[in-house]
Amino acid sequence: MKNLTRAVVLGVVFTAVFFVADSVSAATAQFHVRYQNTVFFEGEIELPASGVSQVTAVNHTTKLEESREVNSKSILALLSNIDASSDAFRISTLEYYPEYGSLYIKCIEVAVESFNACDNWQYVVNGEYSYVGMDNYILAGDDNVWIYFGDIRRVRPNGGTVYTTKSELKAEQYQYEVNGWAPVSGYTIGIKKDGNVVATQAVDSQGMATFTALESGNYTAGLVEDYYFPITPFYVGLSAPSPGPTGSAAPSPAPTPVASEKAFDVAAAVQFIQAFQQSNGSISDVPMLNDWAAIAGLDVKNYLLSDPNPGTLLTDYERRAMALLALGIDPYSGTPTNYIEKIVQSFDGTQFGDAGLVNDDIFALVPLLKAGYSAEDEKVQKSVAVILAGQGQNGSWIDTDLTAAAIQALEPVSSLSGVQEALAKAKTYLESKKRETGSFGNAYSTSWAMQALKALGESVSSSSLAAFQAEDGGLLKDDSLSNRIWATAYAIPAAEGKSWNSILQSFEKSVTSTNAENLAKPSSIELGLAKLLAIQAEVQRIEFAVAVLEPQVALLYNQHLAKVQEEQRVASITQEIARVQNEIAVLQASQETGFQKEVEPQAPVVAEERSLALAQVASVESAFPESNGFATKQIVLLIVAASAIFLLAGGTNLVSPLLKKVMVRTQ
Structure with a gap:
């Protein structure tokens, strides 16, 4: 009976241990990541037992990249792991806010949409919203996580x-x-x-x-x-x-006619965006929306003159340069940031920005060709070659949007070899994407395709865009506000029949641009206040570094002098030992030729004399402490060795007659 009871207990224990171990090892979370109507990632993720993960983020204050530690079970760490193992998306911009001690996912590049969605990512865990960052939300297991873009x-x-x-x-x-x-x-x-x-x-x-x-x-x-x-x-x-300040008016509440017969209401679209203009002149807290509003002709000049941060990507600087040019602001010196120089500095000898991307080359050409650069410039020629190499067999650059952008970038340099042929193939591709309604799919693609065809001299109608326009003048009435402003800003110049090249104003190449290409040449352009302050701060940093180094250099120099002095002292002692050894040799020679050997003293007397010699050696040793140069103990050993040789050679017999002679001479 006892054995049966013991077996049952052991069985229960083993079963419990098995289920506990199984539950621990099987801790998982279900992840879903959505952009509008597309769930571009969905899967079960196993949670790690514990530990921390390293992520790279841009410090929002210093604008520098730095490595940050996050809990391995946090949503951010797990999403980063998914990013590393999946081609569905990429966390393109991760920011660290030191004032909050938290990380913030700013942008995720969605592969299926070929789109970089920024500044409005939300997350829900088990049906509940949380008000801590994704880096601070730690999953416990058996969680259902939804991450989506929007309001x-x-x-x-x-x-x-x-x-x-x-x-x-x-x-x-x-x-x-x-x-x-x-x-x-x-x-x-x-x-x-x-x-x-x-x-x-x-x-x-x-x-x-x-x-x-x-x-x-x-x-x-x-x-x-x-x-x-x-x-x-x-x-x-x-x-x-x-009518508003620009002469635009809101739409009439009359019934909406059939989309194909209706023209796009540009005035209403402009007023829709103007309704969101803030006291500082901006349209939105999202930087790119202000840039596209400027390209659409909205007056955000005062806001952009304050030089708000455009973002961290090269394409952010390129877009800002386009916005400044659209408003007639010098992209070299109109703001504290030289945006053309930022673009030029990204050139690696072959192409601009990331060698794995072509869009940063396309959007580099658009502002550069309005900022004094031309088809004769080597950088332009090499970048064009890279863009042409990226064109597909069907005439596209990946999709409708990027193809339309490439057409607008290449049209001004159509004299270069291969460009005319590429433009013809791209035009054929765009026309193949045009639907019966006149649109090219979504509102964004339709706007850019219309601008591209206009750049090629084609006649386009705005009726295809009218199908996306709501009664309030904005596009995509059921979408988020950011997307509505975005799509509306795209549509305005397209409906007006304006390509980017016809919108942007021209400026001559600045001296600072030449300096960016050849830093050895001195600049003659007057520096703005912001640059002078930056130089002053750098000088102060260098002066501080020098002040820190000065005492260290002085200490090293003093140590060097002390070492030299010690080496000189040791050399002097060594020389004195050699002199004494020489005298001993002379005395020994004198004994052999002139002195008579006396009776050897009694053993106690010899021992006493040797003790006296050792005492004298100890006295000498105490007078020479150890140093970093020649060791004092080595000197003492030489003296002891010399004394021993002297005594063993009958030194007492040698000294006795010598002392007698000295005493006689002094009497």
């Missing part, structure tokens, strides 16, 4: 964006599993006019709030709990709004 909640006009007597607005929350929106309750909708809150109202169970007695004019709405982000524009009035 969490939004306010949407119910039935249009133009109202008369009452304005109905709806609060909605994004349904990340199905890429849709659903009404949400428990929030408050606020309305602003000219940046000031004019009304607020809690939503009902269907997410609805109705506002009345609003004066005519342009308004924006948002959720108070979300700090009015994102914001939604709408208009109140019995008639269409009056």
Whole structure:
């Protein structure tokens, strides 16, 4: 019976241990990563037992790359591991904010969309949103993680964006599993006019709030709990709004005609973007949206003159240079940053920027050819060769968007060998992508394709873009605000029939550009205040470094002098020993030729004399402490050896007659 009980207990223990060990080893999390209607990664990820992972991030304060440690079970560490093992996406920009001690995923490049999505990545774990960074959220196992790009909640006009007597607005929350929106309750909708809150109202169970007695004019709405982000524009009035500063007007509330018969309303599109302009002149906190707004003709000049950070990629600097040129601002010296120099410095002797990419070469040519560079410049010729080598057999550069960009970059240098042929093939490719509606797929691709065809001298109609335009003038009414501004900024110049080359103004090549190519040549251009401050800071850094080194150099020099002096002292002692040895040799020779040997003294007397000699040696040794040069003990050993030889050779018999003679002479 005891054996049976013992067997049962052991079986239970082993079973428990097995299941515990199995549960520990099988700790996993399900990851889903979405961009709009595409889930571009989905899979089960095994969680590590413990430890830390290293990630590389850009310090938001210093703008320098640095390595950071994160918990290996954090969402960020696991997403980085997925990035390293998957071609579906790439974390293209990771930033570290020292003031918060946290990492922030700024941009993820989505391979399936050929698109770099920035500044609006969200994550949900087990159906719950968290308000800590992905680097600080530690998974426990059996977690369901959704990461998606876009807004969490939004306010949407119910039935249009133009109202008369009452304005109905709806609060909605994004349904990340199905890429849709659903009404949400428990929030408050606020309305602003000219940046000031004019009304607020809690939503009902269907997410609805109705506002009345609003004066005519342009308004924006948002959720108070979300700090009015994102914001939604709408208009109140019995008639269409009056023209804005640029002479643009909002659309009429008349019924929408068939898209194919409707022209794109440029004025309404401009006013849609203007509704979001902030007091500092910017349109958005997303840098690239301000750049594209400038290229679209929006007045963001004062904001760009303050030189806000464009981003960290070469294409960010290239886009900013295009924006400055569109506004007539010198890209060399119009702001504290020399954007053309930034582009030129990325040239490696063959191409610009990343050797594995062609888009940074395409977007380098666009501003350079408006900044004094031409088909005669070696850098331009080599970059064109790289771009031509990247064209596919079907005439494209990967997709419609990049092909349209390449056409606009290459058209000004069509005199170079191979360019005309490449442009012809690219045109054929674009035309093959045109649909019956006149569009080229999505709103972004349609805008760029229209600009590219215009650059080639083709006649294009804006009716294909009108299908994407909403009543408020913006495009993609069901998309996020950032995407709506983005798509609308793309569409404005396309609808106007303007390519990038016709929008950007021309500037002569600056002296600083020549210096960037040959740093040995002195610059004659006057430095701006920002550059002078930077030079002054560098000089102060060097002066501080010199001040730190001076005492160290002085210490080393003093140590060198002490060593030299010690070596001289040791050499003097060695010379004295040699002199004494020489005298001993002379005395021994004298004994053999002239002195008579006396009776050898008694053993006690010899021992006493030897003890006296050893005492004298000890006295000498105490007078010469050890040094870094010739060791004092070596000197003493030489003296002892000499004394021993002297005594063994009958030194006492030799000294005795000598002392007697000396005593006689002194009496």
